[in-house]
Amino acid sequence: MSVKERYELAKKQYEAWGVDVESAMKTVTNIPISIHCWQGDDVTGFETNDQELSGGIEVTGNYPGKATTPEELRQDIAKALSLIPGKHRLNLHAIYAETGEEKIDRHQLKPEHFKNWVAFAKEHGVGLDFNPTLFSHDKASDGLTLSHPDKEIRDFWIEHCIASRKIGAYFGEELGAPALTNIWIPDGYKDVPSDRLTPRIRLKESLDRIFAADISAEHNLDAVESKLFGIGSEAYVVGSHEFYMSYALKNNIMCLLDTGHYHPTEMVSNKISAMLPFNDILALHVSRPVRWDSDHVVAFDDELKEIALEIVRNDAVDRVKIGLDFFDASINRIAAWAIGTRNMMKALLFAALMPNNHLKKLQDEGNFTERLAIQEEFKTFPLGAIWDYYCEQENVPSGTDWLKNVQKYEEEVLSKRD
Ligand SMILES: C[C@H](O)[C@H](O)[C@@H](O)C(=O)CO
Numbered sequence: 391m392s393v394k395e396r397y398e399l400a401k402k403q404y405e406a407w408g409v410d411v412e413s414a415m416k417t418v419t420n421i422p423i424s425i426h427c428w429q430g431d432d433v434t435g436f437e438t439n440d441q442e443l444s445g446g447i448e449v450t451g452n453y454p455g456k457a458t459t460p461e462e463l464r465q466d467i468a469k470a471l472s473l474i475p476g477k478h479r480l481n482l483h484a485i486y487a488e489t490g491e492e493k494i495d496r497h498q499l500k501p502e503h504f505k506n507w508v509a510f511a512k513e514h515g516v517g518l519d520f521n522p523t524l525f526s527h528d529k530a531s532d533g534l535t536l537s538h539p540d541k542e543i544r545d546f547w548i549e550h551c552i553a554s555r556k557i558g559a560y561f562g563e564e565l566g567a568p569a570l571t572n573i574w575i576p577d578g579y580k581d582v583p584s585d586r587l588t589p590r591i592r593l594k595e596s597l598d599r600i601f602a603a604d605i606s607a608e609h610n611l612d613a614v615e616s617k618l619f620g621i622g623s624e625a626y627v628v629g630s631h632e633f634y635m636s637y638a639l640k641n642n643i644m645c646l647l648d649t650g651h652y653h654p655t656e657m658v659s660n661k662i663s664a665m666l667p668f669n670d671i672l673a674l675h676v677s678r679p680v681r682w683d684s685d686h687v688v689a690f691d692d693e694l695k696e697i698a699l700e701i702v703r704n705d706a707v708d709r710v711k712i713g714l715d716f717f718d719a720s721i722n723r724i725a726a727w728a729i730g731t732r733n734m735m736k737a738l739l740f741a742a743l744m745p746n747n748h749l750k751k752l753q754d755e756g757n758f759t760e761r762l763a764i765q766e767e768f769k770t771f772p773l774g775a776i777w778d779y780y781c782e783q784e785n786v787p788s789g790t791d792w793l794k795n796v797q798k799y800e801e802e803v804l805s806k807r808d
């Protein structure tokens with residue numbers, strides 16, 4: 391049976407429940423995913439200071455073919471984009487600046503150091519998002535940055551964050567859609583602190599100075615990302631969820647929720663509807679924590695589907711900015727992007743193909759038996775047939791054909807890298 395024939399049969403099955411399949415595909419295709427560049431080179435970046443990855447995050451694995459130059463990374467991203475349906479965004483960190491031979495420290499970074507990325511974004515029709523990098527640096531070697539007791543160190547990172555917001559605004563202006571500039575810091579302590587408050591007050595003051603810099607809200611949107619713990623900050627993280635949720639609300643900036651940054655049974659899917667009544671927009675880093683914030687490639691699992699449902703059935707596709715955050719160096723890195731991003735899109739399609747209004751009505755009527763029965767039955771509805779057809783409509787490989795494409799690229803390009 392052809393992809394089209396399978397699609398027509400599946401479509402009838404969904405339509406019997408009042409689901410408009412074509413409109414579901416349209417909804418999904420208009421949701422941009424911010425794809426993180428750092429999966430392609432294990433969060434290394436292109437600075438010339440040879441700093442080890444720090445900040446309490448870890449990349450494990452040594453799969454061959456890692457991108458080691460900006461050109462290689464862009465070539466790999468272009469390959470990944472050709473395998474993913476929809477129009478997306480690319481998320482950069484400050485360590486992906488191209489400063490040539492010159493040693494430019496992070497507080498001196500300028501939009502011009504990202505002009506090649508802007509050219510790439512224009513060529514591929516993608517938007518750009520940005521992150522200051524407050525790790526893998528001498529001035530973050532004790533794991534403290536914006537909350538550091540030493541004012542000179544705080545000032546350095548404040549300048550870096552302001553420079554980053556300017557770079558975000560440059561992206562937004564050049565590409566005609568605002569960039570999301572997200573601040574995540576590693577600050578915290580390995581062991582029980584003797585003072586939890588002072589570092590948080592210092593962080594608040596640093597953020598106040600960063601956001602006091604007048605940067606066009608038309609071109610740049612600000613976000614802050616919390617964390618529960620990191621390697622070396624197990625006992626205490628300065629920028630905790632409550633800290634940033636309060637800061638974001640009070641200062642009208644975005645709170646970014648990373649799915650790996652909470653207690654193992656605390657679900658981001660359950661936080662979205664709790665925060666939407668109080669926030670115009672929210673941002674996500676969708677990741678897959680396995681026992682800890684391990685940043686595994688996003689799988690098509692229950693939590694991913696639940697996150698997608700919360701966005702789609704609550705009409706929040708313009709209010710929840712979806713970004714990805716995983717880095718696995720034990721598998722082909724282009725496959726990692728393709729698997730994780732296709733799964734995010736597939737989960738959104740799953741959500742858009744649910745009889746959401748009917749299910750909401752059942753809940754209000756107190757008909758929990760039928761609510762559960764339908765939710766369960768839809769788990770085995772022929773989503774794959776709609777997904778394959780959708781991929782073909784979007785001119786990207788359907789089924790497992792994308793994998794052959796990656797294997798060929800590995801043979802022809804990746805295997806020839808040093
Ligand atoms: C590269 C990092 O994953 C990223 O900046 C941050 O978002 C994070 O999640 C740290 O755990």
Ligand SMILES: [Mn+2]
Pocket residue numbers: 574615648675715
């Ligand atoms: Mn993150």
